[in-house]
Amino acid sequence: MKTILTIFFIFSLLSLSHASVVDFCVADYTFPNGPAGYSCKKPSKVTADDFVYHGLSAGGNTTNIIKAAVTPAFDAQFPGVNGLGISIARLDLAAGGVIPLHTHPGASEVLVVVQGKICAGFVSSDNTVYLKTLYKGDVMVFPQGLLHFQINGGGSNALAFVSFSSPNPGLQILDFALFKSDFPTELITATTFIDAAVVKKLKGVLGGSG
Amino acid sequence: MKTILTIFFIFSLLSLSHASVVDFCVADYTFPNGPAGYSCKKPSKVTADDFVYHGLSAGGNTTNIIKAAVTPAFDAQFPGVNGLGISIARLDLAAGGVIPLHTHPGASEVLVVVQGKICAGFVSSDNTVYLKTLYKGDVMVFPQGLLHFQINGGGSNALAFVSFSSPNPGLQILDFALFKSDFPTELITATTFIDAAVVKKLKGVLGGSG
Amino acid sequence: MKTILTIFFIFSLLSLSHASVVDFCVADYTFPNGPAGYSCKKPSKVTADDFVYHGLSAGGNTTNIIKAAVTPAFDAQFPGVNGLGISIARLDLAAGGVIPLHTHPGASEVLVVVQGKICAGFVSSDNTVYLKTLYKGDVMVFPQGLLHFQINGGGSNALAFVSFSSPNPGLQILDFALFKSDFPTELITATTFIDAAVVKKLKGVLGGSG
Amino acid sequence: MKTILTIFFIFSLLSLSHASVVDFCVADYTFPNGPAGYSCKKPSKVTADDFVYHGLSAGGNTTNIIKAAVTPAFDAQFPGVNGLGISIARLDLAAGGVIPLHTHPGASEVLVVVQGKICAGFVSSDNTVYLKTLYKGDVMVFPQGLLHFQINGGGSNALAFVSFSSPNPGLQILDFALFKSDFPTELITATTFIDAAVVKKLKGVLGGSG
Amino acid sequence: MKTILTIFFIFSLLSLSHASVVDFCVADYTFPNGPAGYSCKKPSKVTADDFVYHGLSAGGNTTNIIKAAVTPAFDAQFPGVNGLGISIARLDLAAGGVIPLHTHPGASEVLVVVQGKICAGFVSSDNTVYLKTLYKGDVMVFPQGLLHFQINGGGSNALAFVSFSSPNPGLQILDFALFKSDFPTELITATTFIDAAVVKKLKGVLGGSG
Amino acid sequence: MKTILTIFFIFSLLSLSHASVVDFCVADYTFPNGPAGYSCKKPSKVTADDFVYHGLSAGGNTTNIIKAAVTPAFDAQFPGVNGLGISIARLDLAAGGVIPLHTHPGASEVLVVVQGKICAGFVSSDNTVYLKTLYKGDVMVFPQGLLHFQINGGGSNALAFVSFSSPNPGLQILDFALFKSDFPTELITATTFIDAAVVKKLKGVLGGSG
Incomplete structure (x- = not known):
């Protein structure tokens, strides 16, 4: 030596x-x-702190009516993932909780159930619906850009972590895009064939205008 | 020499x-x-024929009620674009024609109006709606994965070509995903907050089950 | 509800x-x-205006001798396509019009004929020439980086839109690179085997020096 | 309607x-x-089963001396993630458990602690060491290709899920590469400056030859 | 231990x-x-042999009139680089040797001079010519898809290695594309403005037809 | 004309x-x-100067004990390669010279021997060692992110150029990461199973702390 x-x-x-x-x-x-x-x-x-994010350690607030919360650690929140092709978020679903139909325009997603029972699904371009009930430790992948959802399938709290193939996957929630925006009702009706009355009622609830 | x-x-x-x-x-x-x-x-x-596609030269059949047709030249139809990061499609909109709300899960889109007047729009992740009326020669870009639509904005036929940043952009039509599939009604209602009655009526029309 | x-x-x-x-x-x-x-x-x-480009609605000026015009909507002109992997341009070819041999160093191209008749072609790395006469509605793809051209194949105006697999495809016109630049004549001759006299004549025409 | x-x-x-x-x-x-x-x-x-993986629901076997286990759901195990730019694995660390120094040659990694306390770190190209102690719900990112490790920092079992920016991230464990292979001892010594005696002892333990 | x-x-x-x-x-x-x-x-x-290529160890045959040779180690010749985003080739230039104007449609190139003196250059999309005389050990980069060339700038043999940002960069030699192909003379003339007589003479030399 | x-x-x-x-x-x-x-x-x-780098023309200083030098032309040194997906470096190995075990976290590497005899190798994820002795003109590829090394296999100076599939491939030298850093000795021992005494001795030599 x-x-x-x-x-x-x-x-x-x-x-x-x-x-x-x-x-x-x-x-x-x-x-x-x-x-x-x-x-x-x-x-x-x-510093090492740039590579660590504490924002997912506490459960999101599910004392709302959908009884659910999404807490993201995307590049806008977590500077360490910038440019690295990956990010993560936390899903909290209280009993009866629902993450409504949504897409991530720029990423595929992998979900792992940490607690509880979750019913999840997505729809492909040829209108096939892929549904599964997931238990603790189960993993499900949602291909990029497709409509998907998660629902608490049990009677108690459910917790999952979802990872994305991009540091900025985006999140477009269908109901928000339609009914929490100023998307003109007549255009929604024309392009979804949902009755104007239905659209207006949902807009009233969600705060959309037009 | x-x-x-x-x-x-x-x-x-x-x-x-x-x-x-x-x-x-x-x-x-x-x-x-x-x-x-x-x-x-x-x-x-x-041969040279592999790089040429004739399928867009004739207008799609718009003698349906939406009075519109999408004719794709993706890699599944047009072998020459395979692997090249681009593809194209033709939109025909008769008077009153509508291309319903949809996404392309894997590509951005550029539309150019060749004939007529088209009202088009998309919704971003923060629920902002971007709407424009487009005339002959106008170009509009729809960023990857976002919900968008096109409507004939005039009284006569409209024609547009749409190009994509992928040879296989995919196409997920919202109404088909929800109402022309076997997506269980109770799950649709739970994840979109659209009344089961409305869902069932649209499923009846479109041929969905569940 | x-x-x-x-x-x-x-x-x-x-x-x-x-x-x-x-x-x-x-x-x-x-x-x-x-x-x-x-x-x-x-x-x-x-705003919505950022996603729309009007610069292609008017035909380019073809009252030049090549009787042709290329009007680009790349990211330098059309801010909405920045970062989205796609762009578009307009080709106007009056009777006898020609888009000279050129390449796009960073993109593949899809062309759709909107009006008239166009003769187009490209050469592959193994020196095979792929030629086609295209009519209204025909689509042709030109793989990335290869020499290609478009010529008006009919007696009246021709119009095409060309899309690219990049927001900044680049455009290198062979004649300009050689004869409208300060590429020294002796180097051109040495690397193309075209006689110096020919080079100088074309430089005189195009304004090249050296 | x-x-x-x-x-x-x-x-x-x-x-x-x-x-x-x-x-x-x-x-x-x-x-x-x-x-x-x-x-x-x-x-x-x-089928929907192709998008779900059950192999991470049970803890890996940690009744070994490192008291740890890595259970992957890469594309070789989980067919649904093929081509989608993402994958996941499960880390089990019993008390005293260690995931030895390793790299993923083709991916960045995001780790989330689900149970217990984990000390983790990585070394950058300029030989800076980034160390953190992570608690339940904490997230840490490990940039692509860098040496990193995880150690159980508490007295009880720790569990983490790690996601990757590739469906096939690879896994190169330093000790295995050196001492569980047929890497000739003299070459190891020459390229690491670790004494031959030390190398041979570790090879004896791990089963390497040469 | x-x-x-x-x-x-x-x-x-x-x-x-x-x-x-x-x-x-x-x-x-x-x-x-x-x-x-x-x-x-x-x-x-x-085996290890798959990652090694011996085909560049001997100089290419420069006993031709251009007094030059390009010897590639692309994925078609060197199986180990397949999928790895890189490849290499060897340039031999005897005294007076020339690598004619060419492009690599799918890759950028880095050249390093190992022996002799090389005059190299490329032309950008805005028709600027970048020329340099390179000596032993000098490095030059040629951005993707642009026309470039290399000429022996000294009185003795020159040797260079060129690396590419792709395992299959392609190689389109301008003179071969035009004059060693069956590119119809009238189309060459129409799209390059080089006289038909000049085209035919070069075709006669290079063996092109049409 | x-x-x-x-x-x-x-x-x-x-x-x-x-x-x-x-x-x-x-x-x-x-x-x-x-x-x-x-x-x-x-x-x-x-200017043309931006695309040329002279820093590799002189041999690196090998009058050190490892009798070797790495001289990079990455984007931080050579502005012309920025964004182009490629870079290069020079390896000088005097008699007995060694480039210690290292990885490039973000790139594959192609090596070409210009002078002398080099013994090179890499280890794959499944702990297979690929070793070859390379002579003048031989080429070897090292897949992205894997541990590899180069040793002068002859009695005289050896010279090689190495190209990378990225303008910023990174360079993590194993010994430096472990022993020239402030990586705590107990963590090194815990994650490599190398005795603390060995670690401390190497740290003493290389200047590491902790």
């Missing part, structure tokens, strides 16, 4: 003088983002 | 002996496809 | 607090661009 | 005749795989 | 049972290729 | 008014970088 002492004496000469660490790109929110994500924080200012 | 005659005498020695042409990958439908598309036809069997 | 009124009372709790809309990245030309495109405009400043 | 009945009478004419569903590519293991993954199962043979 | 002996006794339990090695995809030429490359050889049949 | 003179009189009308050249993105180091690389220098300020 003694020779090694000598061996490394000038070993640091090998060291690259690359000023920037290229392994990651922790989001710097002070610059405008681009198509590939946010600008990178200077490596010298990056 | 005479010297050139000599110059190229053995010029073909430069020629690469690469057995396969790597510039394109015309779809060979006889093998199973993969995540990146279909297998490639042998270059020796590829 | 009444229960729904209650149901959604606190429904907005589900809403994500993501400050940025991640579905698109409308180009903000005031910042320098990057390898993936331009910086994103703040979502709050984005 | 009555009119709708008529409206949809011929609505199915809109339906695309695309023979294949392009939304997903469930792995068909009977064909050789390619750079983008496995071939796709025919859509007609795909 | 003794405890370690025990430690690893059942250590192999950690081992993943993944049947396939996912780190690479050595080309199996017996199956048709796809858009992402060739099918993968079974890992059990892969 | 006379007619051509007229032909091009207004030919420049075809010219696109695209303000930015989109073919490349020469790094502008004055702005923060992003996930896809550095911001682009304005095209008007780009």
Whole structure:
């Protein structure tokens, strides 16, 4: 081992003088983002804290009527995932809880049930419906961009984590897009064939206008 | 120029002996496809016809009640676009015609109006609705995976071509996913808050079950 | 339906607090661009107009001798396509019009004929020439980076729209690269085997130097 | 609503005749795989079961000396994630359990702690070590290809799920690469400066040769 | 160290049972290729030889009139690079040697001069010409899809290695595309404005027809 | 040819008014970088010098004990490769020289031997070791993210160039990550099973702490 002492004496000469660490790109929110994500924080200012997110440790507030909550750790919340092709979120479903029909325009999703029983499903482009009841430890994948949902299938709280193949998967909730927006009722009716009266009632509930 | 005659005498020695042409990958439908598309036809069997599609030259049949037709030239129909990151389709909208709310799970779309007047729109993840009336020659882009629609905004036929950032963009029509499938009514109601009666009526019309 | 009124009372709790809309990245030309495109405009400043481009509605000026015009709607002109993997352009060919041999270094192209008759072709890496005469409604695909051209094949105006698998496909016109540049004549001759006299004549015409 | 009945009478004419569903590519293991993954199962043979994986519901066997287990749901085990850019695995760490230093050559990783306390860390290219102690619900991201580890930081069982930005992230365990392989001892010593005696001892333990 | 002996006794339990090695995809030429490359050889049949290519060790034959040779190690020749996003080739230029104007439709190129003096250049989309004289050890990058060339700038042999950002970069040599093909002379003239007489003379030399 | 003179009189009308050249993105180091690389220098300020790098023309300093040097031309050193998916480096190995075990977290590598004899190898995820002795002109590929090394296999200087499938491949040297960092000794021992005494000795040599 003694020779090694000598061996490394000038070993640091090998060291690259690359000023920037290229392994990651922790989001710097002070610059405008681009198509590939946010600008990178200077490596010298990056700490271990940038790679950890505590926001999913507490359950989301499910004391609402849908009895459910989605808590995201996307690149807008969790700077460490910026540019890395992955992100995560937490789903809390109280008894009777429902995550309404939605899509992630830019990512596929993998769900793992941590607690409880969840009924989940998605619809493919050829209108086939894929439904499964999932138990603790079960995993389900939802292919990119397809309509899907999760419902608490049991009598007690359910908890799941969902991961995405993008740091910014997006989330388009069908009911919100239609009834919590200013999407003109006549256009909704024309493009969904749902009666105007039904549309207006749901808009009244959700706060949409038009 | 005479010297050139000599110059190229053995010029073909430069020629690469690469057995396969790597510039394109015309779809060979006889093998199973993969995540990146279909297998490639042998270059020796590829002809100019593989790169041309005639299926969009005739208008789609709009003598239906929605008075509209979508005619795709995706990789499943048009072998030349396989693997090339692009495809195209034709939209025909007779007077009163409507392309119902839909998404393309795997692609962004650019529409160009060739004839008539089209009202088009999409909804973003934060439930903002972007609506425009488009005239001949106008172009509109619909970002990947978002709900959008097109309606004939005039009194005569409208024609548009839509291009996609993928050879297989997919097409999920909202009404078909919900009401032309075997998506159980109680799950639709639970995940969209649309009354079961409304769901059943639309299913009756569209042929859905469950 | 009444229960729904209650149901959604606190429904907005589900809403994500993501400050940025991640579905698109409308180009903000005031910042320098990057390898993936331009910086994103703040979502709050984005309007429907950002997703629509009117610049292709009028025909390009073909009262030149090549009797043709290319009008692009790339990300540099059309901010809405920034980052979305697609763009479009308009080709106008008067009688006798020609789009000279060119390549798009970064994209494949799909052409659809809207009016007239167009003779188009491309050459593959193994020097095979793929030629077709295209009529109204015909579609042709030109694989990425290969030399191709379009010629008006009829006696009247022809119009086509061409879409690209990139928001910034690039456009390298062979004659311009050689004869409208300061590419030294002796280097052109050495690397193309075209006589210096021919090169100089074409440079004289096109305005090249060297 | 009555009119709708008529409206949809011929609505199915809109339906695309695309023979294949392009939304997903469930792995068909009977064909050789390619750079983008496995071939796709025919859509007609795909069922909801293809999108669900039960193999993570039971804890891995930690009655070994490292008191830990990694149970993957990569594309080789879970056909539904093939081609979708994401996968998942389960980490079980009994008291004193350790997941030794390793890399995933082709993916970034997001870990979420479901039970217990985990000490985790990674080393960047500039030899900075990022260490954190994680509690239930905490999330940590490990950028692609970097050396990292997880250790049970508490006195009881710990459980975590780790997601990857690829359906086939790979897993290279440092000790196995060096000491459970036939990597010649003299080459290990030459390229790591670890004494041959140390190498041989570890090889003896792990079963390596050479 | 003794405890370690025990430690690893059942250590192999950690081992993943993944049947396939996912780190690479050595080309199996017996199956048709796809858009992402060739099918993968079974890992059990892969040897170190698959990752090594000897075909570049001998200089190409430059006893032709252009006094140059390109020897590729693309995925069609070198199975180990299949799917890995990189390939390499060797350029030999005898005194007076020239690699004529060409493009790589699907890749950027980095050249390093190993012997001699090379004059190289490329033309950008805005017709700017970038020229440099390169000496031993100099590196030059040629952005994807742009016309470029290399000429021996000295009186003795020159040698360079060129790497590509794709395992199948393609190679379109301008003169071959025009004059060694069956590209009809009248179409060449119409799309390049080079006189038919010049075209025919070059075709005669290179063996083109039409 | 006379007619051509007229032909091009207004030919420049075809010219696109695209303000930015989109073919490349020469790094502008004055702005923060992003996930896809550095911001682009304005095209008007780009010169041929931006595409050439002289830093590899001189051998690295091998008068150290490992008798080896790595000289990178990544995007941080060579602005021309920014965003182009490729980069290069130079390896100098004096007699007895060694490039210690390392990975490139974000790229595959192709090596070509220019001088001397090199013994190289890598280890796959299933702990297979692929070893080869390489001579002048031999090429070897190292798949992304896997541990690999190079050793001078002869009695005289060896020189190789290594290309990468990314402009910023990263470089993680195993010994540096472990022993030249502040990686706590007890964590190294726990996650590598290398004795603390061995770890401390190597840390002493390399300058690590903890």
